[in-house]
Amino acid sequence: MLLSLVVHTYSLRYWFPAAVMIGTAPAYILSWGACRLISAFLPSRIFRRMDDHLYNIYQSLVLFFFENYTGVEIVIYGDIPKNKENVVYLSNHQCTADWIIADMLAIRQKALGHVRYVLKDGLKWLPLYGWYFSQHGGVYVKRSAKFDEKAMKKKLSSQTVLGTPMYLVIFPEGTRYNPELKKMISDSQAFSAKEGLAVLDHVLTPRMKASHVAIETMRDHLDAVYDVTVVYEGTLGTSSERHPAPSMPEFLCKECPKVHIHFERVDVKEIPPESVFFRRWLHERFEIKDQMLTTFYESEDPDKKGRFPGEGQRSHLSITKTLPSLLFLGGLTLPMLLTESGRKLYVRTWVYGTLLGWLWVNVSP
Template sequence: MALLARILANIRGIILVTPWVLYLAVCDVLLSFLLPVKIFAPNFVYRASSRIAYSVWKWIQVIFENFNGARITFSGDRLPMKESAVVISNHVTWADFYMIQALAVRAGMLGQCRWFAKIQLRWVPFLGWGLWAMGMPMVSRNWMRDQRELQRVFGGIVGRRWPIWLISFSEATRFTPKKYEESKIWCKENDRPQPLHLLYPRTKGFITTVRQLRKAPHVKAVYDFTIAYQKKASFHIAPDMWETLKLSDLGGSQGYRFHIHARRFPLEELPHTDEELAKWLEQRWVEKGEWLDTLKTEWDKS
């Protein structure tokens, strides 16, 4: 019976996802064709790519929430409609994208989400070219080496006032128990506070982003998102990518909980020196860890 259930779940996932994958391929081709147009009509390409992105991300969001029954709960600050912002978040799993997109839908910014992506994706035919055409920052995580790429992205946001959620996972990698132990060792050796349930954040990318986007008058805030999961009694356990696409009733019989907590900080209120910005980010992560620990206690009791 268990084997049959797995087979049926996989078939269900294929049926749900195949039309979306075919549509994604068409969109990647369209975005690739827009890439040369970007040279002489960058504003047009940004608007067109945002509409295409909205349709792709909305479709996959519908699969996750509506067809597969993921019940996302929310807390924290109410986000203004259509406000451009720098977005920072912890990173647990593939499902993090759904969580952030759920908030973007509610704020009217789904099509304007832009994520820091690995530079290697640039050379993937159509997919990588499409991401580049959309204005995704393609980075190597070496911030000195990435200066030219970042100037390309920041130039459009600042100079052309493109509406945007510029999103980064400040830990730069997904949370795992092994990485958590490594983070604790690093924090002890470097006299840094180790956040609960999180990896210590990397600060250089955040500092560079804030420093540049202060120049963009339409970018009003930093949004700090804290993502939490639970499967039955196990905290910080989330479905993997294929499970989010194939399993029905994720928030019911599968026993998953999905929650995202939002905090909004006006950009003008952030400190100005690199050292102070690093401390600011560090303090946010300490607070996020405390918040996660409180949520874990609440979930354990319910």
């Protein structure tokens, strides 16, 4: 019985925050709908500001659980600009929690409401979220030959014409790196060798299409590219082997005590526009990541192993930046669930919102 209680208590560490984040979605969507109606006859920039503010509230709720609730220690190497910028965020990709790292950096720059993602096409079928990420400026893409360059250009061009603040998150590897998937890694290395590119050990060969289209489409709108490299400390074994990164449930269960984030700002003027040179530039950026990760995991020097180059600064996120969002969305959701009419509205929002969202996201580029 004691063991069952322990197991049950452990599972609550994940289910409680998951229930709150998912459960507040209908109230959030209804709030967004109300703002949309209010701003329908006002200049579009007013709606965009309201949308970014609401998005900031929801993402702050997410960070309340992924950072304050988990108590994870964030160590940042490099200087994050204090001022907001229009940027493309490029990072290595190893687990479903990677997009949370982008939020962690954005909130420290007071740009959380500006975060938008380039996402796998299949994620557009997520109930409510799939549609909302798209309307907030997110871009869904398919891999390789199915990649629709025109649709991505059209979506990003429409954002830049409106002057939308941009913090566009892209994971150029496309697929999550998992050290246990040996064949995936060897196939990636074989492709690099075939193309005359450096073979990478701790990251996959980056795909250039989405990154190149994003940067070139928005070049006049962008200030910089943020080149980010992430390590979840639990992936460092007792010897030199690398373990898989934590899943989102494992992260929420407080199984990731520390995250190392290496940050480098690259001025957009330094990035070559031609596709051939851009491909080389992007691969060289991932060569740098691979060298840092190799040192992190495999260095025989104890002063270099388990850390990135330079001085790491521990960065604590004040709970005052995230707790208000929990109280706000919780305050909207609970009254809905306490009355019969509220519960009906709650369910209808999930059902009709999902159906309309699926229709919208599949007819809108």
